């Protein structure tokens with residue numbers, strides 16, 4: 049029992065004789081999940097922070113999954129990052145991964161948006177841009193930290209901010225993807241970046 053308690057499932061399987069195959073099966077299943085996008089994302093490491101932090105005054109007031117303070121109601125598939133005590137319009141938005149500029153479009157809700165794709169099937173959405181960085185076009189390679197656009201309030205918001213989403217395994221639910229909380233994947237804490245409401 050001590051051995052099983054220390055080393056877990058594999059030892060338990062060895063000690064249960066005829067039930068070995070059943071005992072081992074969950075271990076094999078766990079290894080298989082390592083191929084799944086969620087785990088691959090974790091292996092990808094921290095994302096580059098998607099907003100230029102020079103100058104500080106950044107806040108992340110709206111978390112993942114709750115009510116959006118910007119939209120006023122409904123689920124929230126990402127986090128909002130904006131200036132706390134000044135107007136952040138025009139602040140550089142940075143590629144959070146090495147990858148490609150997958151797509152861009154303008155929607156009434158999300159405004160001017162860009163989507164990055166990494167090389168393992170995950171997608172990163174940037175909403176409400178004031179402007180695109182014109183030197184990067186759809187299909188171009190980007191490196192972590194490259195400027196891909198500028199913070200703004202296009203779409204259904206009055207606050208200049210970045211709405212930032214992370215999708216693993218696909219760009220939408222219909223294509224096998226699911227949105228995950230970006231916050232644990234950001235390299236926080238960062239001086240000048242406050243998770244919560246601004247203190248002006």
Ligand SMILES: [Zn+2]
Nearest residue numbers: 116127128211
């Ligand atoms: Zn948002």
